[in-house]
Amino acid sequence: MELKGRSISKGITEGIAIVSKEPFSFLGGVNEEGIIIDKNSELYGESLKNKIFVFPYGKGSTVGSYVIYGLAKRGILKGIINKECEPIVATGAILGKIPLVDKVDIEKIKNGDRVVVDGNSGVVIIK
Ligand SMILES: C/C(=C\C(=O)O)CCOP(=O)(O)O
Numbered sequence: 756m757e758l759k760g761r762s763i764s765k766g767i768t769e770g771i772a773i774v775s776k777e778p779f780s781f782l783g784g785v786n787e788e789g790i791i792i793d794k795n796s797e798l799y800g801e802s803l804k805n806k807i808f809v810f811p812y813g814k815g816s817t818v819g820s821y822v823i824y825g826l827a828k829r830g831i832l833k834g835i836i837n838k839e840c841e842p843i844v845a846t847g848a849i850l851g852k853i854p855l856v857d858k859v860d861i862e863k864i865k866n867g868d869r870v871v872v873d874g875n876s877g878v879v880i881i882k
Pocket residue numbers: 815816817818
């Protein structure tokens with residue numbers, strides 16, 4: 756299935772989706788190893804390692820950009836899909852050089868789906 760969206764950060768990646776139905780704060784939401792540490796998150800205790808992180812939009816501190824950058828640079832976070840990306844998450848993905856596509860109907864993506872994020876054309880493919 757192909758979902759059309761908008762390119763925010765270029766590049767193409769493929770991986771397993773980890774889906775949060777709630778908006779996500781990277782500062783205080785995830786540690787340096789990519790483990791979700793926000794106890795209010797439905798994903799508490801899960802890992803972002805080698806995953807495509809799917810969530811509606813970012814929330815919280817501007818420091819979130821640097822958290823995303825660090826996760827990307829350490830090769831933990833492979834890509835992001837948002838319903839509506841905001842500047843904090845966009846900045847982190849662009850600096851970290853990981854693909855990000857938004858304006859996607861993320862309700863069609865289930866936890867564990869294998870997805871392709873094409874940040875060049877702004878398309879997500881569920882395999
Ligand atoms: C850059 C900031 C703090 C630091 O250097 O640790 C301020 C972040 O402000 P927010 O209102 O959380 O975006």
